[in-house]
Amino acid sequence: MSIMEYNGGSVIAMVGKDCVAIASDLRLGNQALSISSNFQKIFPVTDRIYLGLPGLATDVTTLRERFRYRVNMYTIKEEREIEPETFAHLVSSTLYEHRFGQYFIEPVIAGLSKTPSGGVKPFIAATDIIGCLNFAKDFVVAGTASSKLFGVAEGLWEPDLEPEDLFETISQSLLNAVDRDAFSGWGAIVHVITKDKVTTRTLKGRMD
Amino acid sequence: MASLAHPQQRQFNPYSENGGTILAIAGADFSVIAGDTRQSEGYSIQTRYAPKVFRLTDRAVLAVNGFAADGNMFVKKVKQRLEWYRHAHAKDMPLRAIARLIQTMLYARRFFPYYVYNILGGIEEDGTGAVYSFDPVGSYEREACRAAGAASSLVQPFLDNQIYFKNQRPAPGTSHPVHLPLPTVLSIVIDSFTSATERHIEVGDGLEIYVVLAKGRNLQGLEGIRGMQELTVTEDGERVFVVRRELKKD
Numbered sequence: 103m104s105i106m107e108y109n110g111g112s113v114i115a116m117v118g119k120d121c122v123a124i125a126s127d128l129r130l131g132n133q134a135l136s137i138s139s140n141f142q143k144i145f146p147v148t149d150r151i152y153l154g155l156p157g158l159a160t161d162v163t164t165l166r167e168r169f170r171y172r173v174n175m176y177t178i179k180e181e182r183e184i185e186p187e188t189f190a191h192l193v194s195s196t197l198y199e200h201r202f203g204q205y206f207i208e209p210v211i212a213g214l215s216k217t218p219s220g221g222v223k224p225f226i227a228a229t230d231i232i233g234c235l236n237f238a239k240d241f242v243v244a245g246t247a248s249s250k251l252f253g254v255a256e257g258l259w260e261p262d263l264e265p266e267d268l269f270e271t272i273s274q275s276l277l278n279a280v281d282r283d284a285f286s287g288w289g290a291i292v293h294v295i296t297k298d299k300v301t302t303r304t305l306k307g308r309m310d
Numbered sequence: 311m312a313s314l315a316h317p318q319q320r321q322f323n324p325y326s327e328n329g330g331t332i333l334a335i336a337g338a339d340f341s342v343i344a345g346d347t348r349q350s351e352g353y354s355i356q357t358r359y360a361p362k363v364f365r366l367t368d369r370a371v372l373a374v375n376g377f378a379a380d381g382n383m384f385v386k387k388v389k390q391r392l393e394w395y396r397h398a399h400a401k402d403m404p405l406r407a408i409a410r411l412i413q414t415m416l417y418a419r420r421f422f423p424y425y426v427y428n429i430l431g432g433i434e435e436d437g438t439g440a441v442y443s444f445d446p447v448g449s450y451e452r453e454a455c456r457a458a459g460a461a462s463s464l465v466q467p468f469l470d471n472q473i474y475f476k477n478q479r480p481a482p483g484t485s486h487p488v489h490l491p492l493p494t495v496l497s498i499v500i501d502s503f504t505s506a507t508e509r510h511i512e513v514g515d516g517l518e519i520y521v522v523l524a525k526g527r528n529l530q531g532l533e534g535i536r537g538m539q540e541l542t543v544t545e546d547g548e549r550v551f552v553v554r555r556e557l558k559k560d
Contacts, residue, residue, distance in 0.1 A: 250464065257472075277477040278471040
């Protein structure tokens with residue numbers, strides 16, 4: 103029995119033109135038995151940063167609280183919001199603290215960072231369970247459907263997608279990947295982060 | 311002298327896994343069967359050109375993936391059975407009959423299986439394009455498309471989306487096509503393999519795409535395809551072509 107497949111679930115994040123998107127399925131399972139079709143794995147960190155936590159569900163809850171605490175401490179001490187790059191390193195070091203007794207989570211980070219000229223720059227990253235960072239320029243995937251997500255996303259993604267096209271691309275990538283994965287599915291949620299707003303849509307998909 | 315007190319164990323494993331990926335898509339009056347040409351064992355590449363796709367007759371092409379030694383032996387035996395059929399009946403075996411033959415040949419080895427996934431593509435007796443996919447012990451099904459091998463988990467969901475239009479709704483007043491035109495299918499095949507090459511270490515080096523055209527079908531969709539070669543043997547029947555492409559070698 104693999105502990106990464108105990109509860110199931112998958113997350114994907116993609117870069118677009120001045121926007122990023124992050125999406126996940128909504129299944130919570132106990133091995134092959136589906137328990138919930140409304141289990142959130144993606145959480146807002148700031149107005150411009152979202153964090154996906156696929157893996158062992160008990161660690162999803164623990165890490166969410168842990169990151170909330172650490173981001174709050176950062177905000178108070180620095181008297182400013184955390185930047186996505188900084189947050190990615192916070193995630194990495196938090197996980198590496200548990201190098202020899204890991205949290206069974208593969209975090210995915212999506213956000214917009216501020217540029218000196220006052221614009222925004224898309225940022226995505228993912229880590230393995232002990233915090234090894236992967237700053238990809240195109241897309242990152244994690245969870246039980248990761249191999250399927252790699253295949254579909256590699257085929258569908260293209261550079262400089264506008265927010266609406268990015269939504270379509272990430273949704274189709276996720277939906278078609280989780281339909282071939284027994285541990286993921288049961289609905290999906292997609293967040294598209296742009297300069298002035300975050301659009302959140304819940305997708306039905308096949309509920310079997 | 312070896313200690314006789316301790317129990318000893320020896321084992322010989324007759325199987326290995328040689329990577330690679332195969333894929334087939336059926337059209338209305340054609341069939342496309344493709345495979346990469348890398349052969350590997352673990353992290354080592356044994357050769358950059360080991361064909362996995364074979365012309366059986368002018369209307370049947372077989373792609374074999376898994377344990378290469380078993381695959382080559384299996385193709386050899388299928389070809390032999392098809393030659394015997396030709397001598398006995400003075401014609402090529404129909405595609406659906408080849409499919410059933412492959413099932414019985416695989417199931418005959420139920421308790422020492424050929425460690426291979428087979429995909430058979432070609433033209434049915436009614437002139438339609440067909441794809442048959444098999445598991446190692448002969449369970450089979452006729453389908454419109456199928457991917458198998460090392461990167462099947464990467465390619466199959468992409469095919470679900472692009473061939474079956476899964477999770478897509480047609481625009482109002484329209485419907486999804488049941489069969490795609492040949493140029494579209496070829497693009498999807500090439501995209502599938504370049505994607506698989508990008509993300510899977512066991513896929514790459516070369517790509518061989520076999521195209522089987524139904525009797526009397528024109529070459530529409532194949533004109534201007536770079537590096538195409540005809541492999542047809544008999545006149546005025548189905549025609550077989552092969553297209554060879556390079557894939558990344560890293």
